[in-house]
Amino acid sequence: MAGTSPAAVVVGGWRQLVAARRKSVRLPGGDGVRCLLVAENARGGAPTGGGTAVAGAVAVDQLEWRPLGLPDTPAITRLFAAAEEADRTGEHRDEDDVDDELRADGFDLDRHTIGALTPDGELVCFGMVGVARSVRDVDRVSLNGTVHPAYRGRGLGRQLLAWLESRGAAEHRAQHPAVPGQLMLSPYAHVVDHVRLAERAGYIAVRWFNEMKRDLAEPVPAPAPVPAGLRLVRFDRSLDDAVRRAHNEAFLQHWGSSERDALAWSQWFTGARGFQPELSFLVLDGAEVAAYLLSYFWAADAAATGVREAWIGQIGTLAPWRGRGLGSAMIGRALLAYRDAGYAKAALGVDTANVTGALRLYERHGFHVEIRRVSYVKPLG
Numbered sequence: 001m002a003g004t005s006p007a008a009v010v011v012g013g014w015r016q017l018v019a020a021r022r023k024s025v026r027l028p029g030g031d032g033v034r035c036l037l038v039a040e041n042a043r044g045g046a047p048t049g050g051g052t053a054v055a056g057a058v059a060v061d062q063l064e065w066r067p068l069g070l071p072d073t074p075a076i077t078r079l080f081a082a083a084e085e086a087d088r089t090g091e092h093r094d095e096d097d098v099d100d101e102l103r104a105d106g107f108d109l110d111r112h113t114i115g116a117l118t119p120d121g122e123l124v125c126f127g128m129v130g131v132a133r134s135v136r137d138v139d140r141v142s143l144n145g146t147v148h149p150a151y152r153g154r155g156l157g158r159q160l161l162a163w164l165e166s167r168g169a170a171e172h173r174a175q176h177p178a179v180p181g182q183l184m185l186s187p188y189a190h191v192v193d194h195v196r197l198a199e200r201a202g203y204i205a206v207r208w209f210n211e212m213k214r215d216l217a218e219p220v221p222a223p224a225p226v227p228a229g230l231r232l233v234r235f236d237r238s239l240d241d242a243v244r245r246a247h248n249e250a251f252l253q254h255w256g257s258s259e260r261d262a263l264a265w266s267q268w269f270t271g272a273r274g275f276q277p278e279l280s281f282l283v284l285d286g287a288e289v290a291a292y293l294l295s296y297f298w299a300a301d302a303a304a305t306g307v308r309e310a311w312i313g314q315i316g317t318l319a320p321w322r323g324r325g326l327g328s329a330m331i332g333r334a335l336l337a338y339r340d341a342g343y344a345k346a347a348l349g350v351d352t353a354n355v356t357g358a359l360r361l362y363e364r365h366g367f368h369v370e371i372r373r374v375s376y377v378k379p380l381g
Contacts, residue, residue, distance in 0.1 A: 057150045063116040063124065065163075069109050073098050075123035076115075079148055084304075086149040087191050090211070090371060094300040096273065105263055106133055111171070114163050116156065124148040127160045131171045134259045139176035140184045140377065141168040157197050165201075169380055181380035189372040203376035207255060208352045210359070212367035213309070216339040216346060223332025226283055227324050230290060232333060235280035239289060240270055243282065246289040250316030255351065256375070269314070274298050279310060279337050283317075283326045291317040291326040293334055297343075310338040312348040327358075331365050 068076065077095045084092060102109060116125035127145030143164040147156045165183055172181035185203055187194035199205075226232045235243075244265040251257035260269065269275065279295035296311040312334065317326045338346050348367065350358050 057124075058118040060151070060154050060156060062119060064119070065114060065116050067110045068102075068113040068115045068123075068126065070099065070102055072115065072123065073102065075117075075121075076102075076126055079123045079126055079146065082148050082150075083146040086152075087188065087194075089188050089191070090301070090305075092298075092300040092304040094303070097298075097300055100273065101128075105267060106131070111167065114160070114167075116160075124151045125156050125160055127164050129164055129167050129171055131175055132258050133261065133264055135176050135179055136258055137179065139172050139179050139181045140256060141172050141181065141380075142184050142186070143168055144186075152193065157193070158201075161197065161201060165378075172380055182377040183380060185376045186373050187376070189374050195374065198376040201378070203378045205374050205376050207375035209349055209373045209375070210352055210369045211347065211349050211371045211373070212362050213370050214335070214346045214366045214368070216335065216343055218366060220335045220339050221332065223336060224325055224329045226326060226329045229285065230321075230324075230326070231284045232329055233282055233284060235270075235277045235282060235292075235294070237270075237277070239282065240265075242289045243270070243292050243294075246292055246318055247314060247316055250318055255353070269294065272296065274311075275313075276310070279334065279341065281330045281333055281337075283321070283330065285321065289318070290321040291315075291330060293330040295334060295338075307345060308343045309345045309347050310334075310341070310343040312346065315348075327361055328365070331361070335365065 073095050076098050077093060080093050080098070101107070102113075112129045112131065114127045115123050117123050125145070125147045127143070130142030130144060132139060132141075143161070145157075145160050145164060147160065168183050169181070183203075185194075185198045187198055189195065189208075241262065244260060244262065247265075247269075248259055265271070270277070274296040276295045276297050279297075281293045282289055283291035292314070293312060294314045296313045297308070298311065302308050312331070315327060315330065335346055346367070348362065350362060352359065
């Protein structure tokens with residue numbers, strides 16, 4: 001959205017698979033693993049390799065590696081909470097969040113997950129492979145995972161990454177062999193161990209994403225009007241598929257984007273639990289969607305921090321209407337709606353390489369960078 005509207009913006013992280021989620025994924029590495037082997041079995045395989053006991057923890061060679069299932073949801077949630085205590089990414093998950101992702105259409109728990117458990121059943125390491133339903137120019141296979149802080153520094157991260165790389169390469173060959181493939185890691189820039197693991201494993205940093213926030217206790221200016229002939233309205237369910245098509249068009253040239261079909265859209269965007277239709281806005285030209293802004297609220301974050309944050313998950317303006325201030329008008333309207341609904345902060349994510357002026361637009365609306373994620377890739381041969 002040049003002139004003040006970014007063409008399209010989404011955020012990533014552990015929930016990069018959940019397109020509506022702010023980061024990414026909620027988020028979330030190797031060649032430090034070149035000496036490790038991956039032993040495959042009928043249920044998807046398990047990492048092999050040794051380890052040393054940690055004070056107060058089970059010896060690494062006593063851990064059981066296996067695919068995870070829905071009954072493991074509470075254990076996965078506990079592991080993420082323990083990791084967040086150490087990593088301070090600002091990303092929190094409850095059991096509903098984890099359950100949503102494990103139940104994603106096309107996600108195969110046996111093939112796409114791995115975990116390491118102590119003899120008493122506590123999960124201390126978890127990984128998952130994110131396989132895109134559709135791709136454009138490149139198939140980027142997302143590798144995500146974490147290790148309990150008490151078990152870090154003992155080689156588990158390298159073992160986990162070795163399994164994820166092997167499984168990710170196999171999924172690329174099976175799902176999208178006609179296009180080039182890449183393995184992708186998305187660590188937070190300040191979590192040095194994660195960054196180091198990616199770099200030592202031969203991954204190259206190719207993209208940086210800022211997470212930005214705005215305190216809604218600060219004055220919120222009146223939103224700019226849209227140009228004559230256009231209407232700024234609240235999200236309308238009857239236009240849901242038109243918004244989906246507009247989003248696909250706006251994202252056509254954006255790095256890492258892929259076509260969102262009706263199923264993915266209903267599961268991870270406007271059908272997601274966190275979606276807030278009353279805080280989402282469209283700009284219409286007659287009956288045609290010219291621009292859109294979709295908002296989300298994540299209960300797990302509010303429960304953990306005591307702060308209610310409204311997230312701009314997606315914002316886009318289609319090419320014929322760019323340069324007319326539609327992005328600025330939608331953001332201004334959304335900020336007022338967030339404040340009036342009792343939210344304390346507004347938040348969003350932006351690709352720092354966005355060429356449409358998005359970063360400057362957000363800064364003009366009072367957003368400040370709080371944290372950064374980095375996308376690292378490794379080509380598949």
